[in-house]
Amino acid sequence: MNxxxxxxxxxxYAAAEAMRQINPDVVAAYPITPQTPIVERFAxxxxxxxxxxxxxxxxxxxxxxxxxxxxxxxxxxxxxxxSSAGLALMWEVLGVxxxxxxxxxxxxxxxxxxxxxxxxxxxxxxxGARDLSWIQIYSENAQEVYEHNLLAIRLAEHKDVLLPVMxxxxxxxxxxxxxxxxxxxxxxxxxxxxxxxPEKFLLNINDPVTFGPLELTDxxxxxxxxxxxxxxxxxxxxxxxxxxxxxxxxREYGYFEAYETKDADVIIVVMNxxxxxxxxxxxxxxxxxxxxxxxKIRLFRPFPYxxxxxxxxxxxxxxxxxxxxxxxxxxxxxxxxxxxxxxxERKPKLQSYIFGLGGREIYERDIEKVxxxxxxxxxxxxxxxxxxxx
Amino acid sequence: MKDIFEIRIHGRGGQGAKTxxxxxxxxxxxxxxxxxxxxxxxxxxxxAPMVTFARxxxxxxxxxxxxxxxxxxxxxxxxxxxxxxxxxxxxxQNGVLIVNTPKSPEKIKEKTGFxxxxxxxxxxxxxxxxxxxxxxxxxxxxxxIKATEILEIKDIEEKIRERFLKKIGEEKTNANIQxxxxxxxxxxxx
Numbered sequence: 001m002n003x004x005x006x007x008x009x010x011x012x013y014a015a016a017e018a019m020r021q022i023n024p025d026v027v028a029a030y031p032i033t034p035q036t037p038i039v040e041r042f043a044x045x046x047x048x049x050x051x052x053x054x055x056x057x058x059x060x061x062x063x064x065x066x067x068x069x070x071x072x073x074x075x076x077x078x079x080x081x082x083s084s085a086g087l088a089l090m091w092e093v094l095g096v097x098x099x100x101x102x103x104x105x106x107x108x109x110x111x112x113x114x115x116x117x118x119x120x121x122x123x124x125x126x127x128g129a130r131d132l133s134w135i136q137i138y139s140e141n142a143q144e145v146y147e148h149n150l151l152a153i154r155l156a157e158h159k160d161v162l163l164p165v166m167x168x169x170x171x172x173x174x175x176x177x178x179x180x181x182x183x184x185x186x187x188x189x190x191x192x193x194x195x196x197x198p199e200k201f202l203l204n205i206n207d208p209v210t211f212g213p214l215e216l217t218d219x220x221x222x223x224x225x226x227x228x229x230x231x232x233x234x235x236x237x238x239x240x241x242x243x244x245x246x247x248x249x250x251r252e253y254g255y256f257e258a259y260e261t262k263d264a265d266v267i268i269v270v271m272n273x274x275x276x277x278x279x280x281x282x283x284x285x286x287x288x289x290x291x292x293x294x295x296k297i298r299l300f301r302p303f304p305y306x307x308x309x310x311x312x313x314x315x316x317x318x319x320x321x322x323x324x325x326x327x328x329x330x331x332x333x334x335x336x337x338x339x340x341x342x343x344x345e346r347k348p349k350l351q352s353y354i355f356g357l358g359g360r361e362i363y364e365r366d367i368e369k370v371x372x373x374x375x376x377x378x379x380x381x382x383x384x385x386x387x388x389x390x
Numbered sequence: 391m392k393d394i395f396e397i398r399i400h401g402r403g404g405q406g407a408k409t410x411x412x413x414x415x416x417x418x419x420x421x422x423x424x425x426x427x428x429x430x431x432x433x434x435x436x437x438a439p440m441v442t443f444a445r446x447x448x449x450x451x452x453x454x455x456x457x458x459x460x461x462x463x464x465x466x467x468x469x470x471x472x473x474x475x476x477x478x479x480x481x482x483q484n485g486v487l488i489v490n491t492p493k494s495p496e497k498i499k500e501k502t503g504f505x506x507x508x509x510x511x512x513x514x515x516x517x518x519x520x521x522x523x524x525x526x527x528x529x530x531x532x533x534x535i536k537a538t539e540i541l542e543i544k545d546i547e548e549k550i551r552e553r554f555l556k557k558i559g560e561e562k563t564n565a566n567i568q569x570x571x572x573x574x575x576x577x578x579x580x
Contacts, residue, residue: 008416008425120431141452173454177428178415180450276452359431363455 004182011174014142014181015081015107015167016041018149020051021189024105025076025196028056028067030086034119036109036175038081061086065093065104072102073211075201077153080104083171084111087125091132097164098133098227100211103156103196104164105149106134110272110323111171112358120359121171123271123324127332133227135165135234136301138271140257142181145169147249148298150193154241157196160233170273172359184248192248231302238299255304257296258311260286264293266374267312267348269337270321271297274355274362278321281367292371297333309340317349317374321367321386323356331383351379355386362387395540396457397444400476401466404436406527410466411444413531413553417545418446426451439467439474446540462538465489466513466526471501482506488533490514490526495580509537511577513569520565520572528566532573546570 009017015038019027027046029039046055056071058064061082072078082090087108097104112122126136137152139145145167152165169175200209215223235255242253257275260282261267268278275296285292295311312318322331330338334352341347353370356362366386397414401407408429415425426445443457459479468491470476477487482505489498490513499508511533513526528550535543547567554563 006419008412008419008427170454172431173428176431177426177454178412179426180419180424273454277454280453361456363458364453 009181011142011145011169012037014146018146023051024079026071026078030061030064031057034084034086061089065090068104074203077196078104081107083109094132101162105152108168109171109175118358127324139169140275173273255299259294261293265291265316267293267315268319269295305340309344313344313346315348319351319374321353349379352383394447396460397462398460399442399464403438407442410527411442417549462486477504509579511573529569529573532570533577536574536577
């Protein structure tokens with residue numbers, strides 16, 4: 001492990017610190033709301049000459065992602081950040097980035113989508129983009145945001161992956177909350193991150209290539225099949241790069257963190273900052289002899305079905321807490337958990353919970369109540385809502 | 391003793407409640423503590439009531455729920471006493487209420503109905519006196535230091551120097567430090 005500097009940073013500034021160390025060739029971003037302080041801080045690094053990055057301020061997020069696509073196709077290492085409606089406005093171009101196999105890394109501060117107008121934490125933005133062939137990594141705290149960025153850039157640029165990556169953190173709760181963040185020395189991080197050396201890129205005049213040609217009934221399907229292949233490969237490569245990063249940070253980067261799950265009767269599945277709150281509840285309930293645990297998902301795309309089923313199958317009851325909805329259908333995480341367990345011989349009971357939409361506060365007592373309910377075996381095939389006025 | 395020391399600061403947008411929380415936790419971080427500081431975000435409007443939180447602990451802080459049972463409540467703007475239930479969740483046995491006001495702690499107890507330890511300091515008066523502007527957020531930190539053992543005055547002084555020196559120069563930085571010291575000495579408690 002290496003000597004790290006402990007700084008008081010928000011999740012947004014932790015992302016910017018990672019970007020400073022990565023020193024991307026191009027950052028294209030929309031500079032005002034719903035932008036995050038990530039870009040504000042990074043723009044300061046650019047202005048101060050601390051990084052060599054070409055910063056492109058554009059007139060919309062659609063243009064931001066378009067500029068990222070162009071720069072990445074040209075052969076640059078590219079990063080950006082957005083949130084909420086900004087991500088929504090990028091939608092069309094998100095698919096272009098992944099379809100062209102461009103390893104762009106984008107930080108997301110997860111925030112609600114309009115309407116009604118709301119600025120607070122909610123996972124609807126990135127969950128809505130879950131089927132656009134972007135790898136998605138979710139972060140519990142600012143420390144994870146920092147480290148996930150380092151992992152993400154290597155994963156995206158791996159020659160067998162070449163897919164864009166979103167590094168997600170909870171809007172405001174993480175992005176604007178100050179906490180202790182350990183920053184590893186620049187030289188060690190830069191050595192880990194390395195230089196981006198694309199095999200094919202537009203500015204290589206010795207090996208001319210076309211990006212984004214027309215593919216109709218002839219080849220489109222095959223191209224999409226290749227994206228799936230890349231996602232599949234990303235699973236293993238995620239773990240490999242994670243192991244390498246562990247040697248610097250001393251922390252582990254599994255697909256998920258299984259907290260007190262081994263002998264647990266009840267497990268709650270949750271992502272981002274609420275996993276931290278849930279762990280506090282687990283410790284308290286464990287002290288009272290209650291066998292409860294938390295499964296915090298780190299890698300949501302590609303989804304680690306088998307490994308998750310392996311952790312969950314021995315529990316009696318699983319509660320899945322989603323901070324977004326898929327209206328008229330099962331909530332995103334709940335769906336995947338249910339899918340994971342279909343092939344399992346042992347099938348725990350499942351309950352879907354929706355919580356925290358639009359930043360509605362989630363308290364330890366709420367999570368404790370969910371655990372108590374599940375310990376009593378109270379499950380149904382209907383969604384339940386935490387902290388909602390009915 | 392709780393594992394985590396929790397502070398809730400009531401202010402109005404633009405009064406520097408966020409900066410106050412940040413100065414507190416950054417000073418604690420230097421002492422090797424684990425920290426959290428986070429505002430309760432609304433659309434940021436100058437003058438609107440707002441709340442910000444700080445947590446300090448010897449162990450890593452994993453919870454992300456808003457602070458429900460603070461050890462200390464600091465009220466930067468005394469007019470909030472009329473419109474916000476500032477003592478909500480504040481324990482009368484162990485909690486401390488700190489209010490920026492020229493009034494006596496007894497008067498504040500009467501007004502809020504809070505029966506626990508109450509401290510008052512005229513942070514506004516001190517800041518107008520020494521800084522020439524109404525910025526009570528740094529002086530009130532002197533009251534926090536006096537009322538609790540969470541930080542020492544030199545911790546905050548170092549942070550103020552580090553944070554302000556480049557921005558506002560030697561003279562104003564020293565004036566800010568003077569504010570903290572004077573507030574520390576002038577706190578009234580009941």
